[in-house]
Amino acid sequence: MQERNEARFKEKAAELAEWVKAKNHFLLVYNHDADGISSGAITATALKRIGKSFSSKPLKQLYKEEIEKLKGKAENFIFVDFGSGQLGELKKAFKTSFAVVDHHQTKEEEFKLHLNPMLFGVDGGSEISAAGTCYVLATAIDEKNSDLAALAIVGAVGDMQESGGALQGFNRKILQEGIEAGVLEKKTDLRLYGRVSRPLVQFLQFSTNPIIPMLTGSEEKCIKFLSANGIELKQGEKWRSYNDLSGEEKKKLASALIVHMHSFNVEEWKIKELIGEVYTLPKEKSETPLSDAKEFATVLNSCGRHSKAETALKVCMGNRKEAYTEALVLLAEHRKQLREGIELMQQKGLEEKEHFYFFDTGNKIKDSIIGIVAGMIYSSQTVAPIKPIIALSRTDDGDIKASGRATSELTRRGLNLGKIFKEMEKEIGKGLEGGGHRIAAGVKFREELREEFLEKLDKKIGEQLAGKIYK
Ligand SMILES: [Mn+2]
Known part of the structure; x- marks a missing residue:
């Protein structure tokens, strides 16, 4: 990660704010989870308050084919809570008429309208969410937008950014601004x-x-x-x-x-x-x-x-x-x-690979909730949280959606599921797309890649937990 430079992070937000103010007729594309929706709402409110015309569209994932479909739908595009991993595709589709506000792991890539805390040494995994990043943009557009801090905190807890019993780092600044704006309270409980x-x-x-x-x-x-x-x-x-x-x-x-x-x-x-x-x-x-x-x-x-x-x-x-x-x-x-999903997993039991627990739900559990079910299965007494869980489900078009969930203990030991899935995207190719956070990540691929995926995954998790890759 880069050296920490919050001042540069805010300058970048101010640059994006200028672009937003200068343009009009936006399509705001947001991720469909709690953080993505909070991000969408913060950005939409900021646009609305300065009288911009815009429409909005939620997406599960920013897959290539989705990007294709968005072409020509608006004059300008704003992607929130995804996009950092798809800058290349986005540039091809929209040239310079788009901005990305995201907090996922990203490679340094030359693009002006890209606001990602990771590029400024602020950890998007643990101390600011996409909603928080959109909040930084919104307050750069107008400081009166500090009432949107409540949604920024909803996004952060939605992305499980609390650790050691509290929000950390940049999230605490946002929290403080929200308390001052009268839209948030914190207490010990x-x-x-x-x-x-x-x-x-x-x-x-x-x-x-x-x-x-x-x-x-x-x-x-x-x-x-x-x-x-x-x-x-x-x-x-x-x-x-x-x-x-x-x-x-x-x-x-x-x-x-x-x-x-x-x-x-x-x-x-x-x-x-x-x-x-x-x-x-x-x-x-x-x-x-x-x-x-x-x-x-x-x-x-x-x-x-x-x-x-x-x-x-x-x-x-x-x-x-x-x-x-x-x-x-x-x-x-x-x-x-969720209750039904958990019951199904508990009835059938988990398969144990060398380095992860595994469950293929077939198409019995919706791909949209498989990640949460996998996360909650740690609550079953039969599973010690010493390995991550990888659960497979099927999307509407028959592809496999794999969701990985870990514990904070495992990430402390070096596990980074998002990084593993991102690496596999390169190494396996063949349309496999994935990414996410250390503790929770997802990947989509065609049925015939199932065995190759599982084999590679076992090896990679093993390597990370053995400390061979992670510093
Ligand atoms: Mn997020």
Whole structure:
């Protein structure tokens, strides 16, 4: 990575801001996950506020054939949360009438309108998301756009950028600006997912960050644990969520969990992930999933993965009527599909390769949620998170979509799935396309490459974990 130079990063944002101000009639193309949708909403709001005409289009991935289809659709193009890996293709298609705002790993390539923190030594994997990068651009367009910091933080937590119990690095600056703008709050609390909308039992049972020994994955043991600590599961007919607990009860549960983790000799840095900062959006109604940055991100992912990213974009831009209602239905559907996916994986079990766990779902699990299911399978007690998981599904056109998920522990040991998939794109070729982050990445290829892919992958993961490549 480059030497850190935040001033240059901001100058680059200012250059892009000038380009945006000088041009008109944009097509804004955004990635369909939580970070991509937040990126789209931040950029769309900034364009709208300066009276630009634009349309927007979500995409799952910026594949070559998708780029082809976009030709001639607008005068100018802005790609957010992807594009850094496709600069060559984009240049061929759009010459100089496009900009890329992305945070994925990238090669240094000569192109003026390319805003990527990685080029300035700011780590796009751990300390700023695409939404954060779009926020830097938006505030370069007009500093009044600092109210968009809330969406930047939703994008960051959507991309799992918290580590050691809090957002780090550049994300903290954005957080601070959001707090000053009155659109964000941070407090120290139990950080498990679902404080607002998950019943207490599932709140513990589905905890994957961190994994709680004996509790993660076991409904029965979670019920016992909560009862043993005198916490009522229901209030009348309603299942209580963590948010429903009294201050006393919250403290009791948190310390019981810490004692529990210690009794299993869980490492200190993992216990630290249990309690830490949580980020809330004070302008949203409390009790709704949008009031919590992590749950907001899940709402966006639910829409994106059901090909309804446009609905999510509207929610980000303030719609609390039709689009919001639809988003809540998709959230419920998303949770149902995840449950079914996890059940399927648990029933069939994982195959164990030398350096990774493996599961081919055939076409039983949608390619759009396979990554999340693979991530959640770490919660199953039968799988020790000592190897990454690679899960295969099939896309609508019959290609294989492989999703890889790792743990922060594995990335500390040198694993970088995004880098592996990017390398395979070069080494295997034949239309294989992939990339992503250290901890979560994806790749698409034709069925006949399956064996070659698996073989190469096993070798590469083994090399990285042996420290042969990673410094
Ligand atoms: Mn992203």
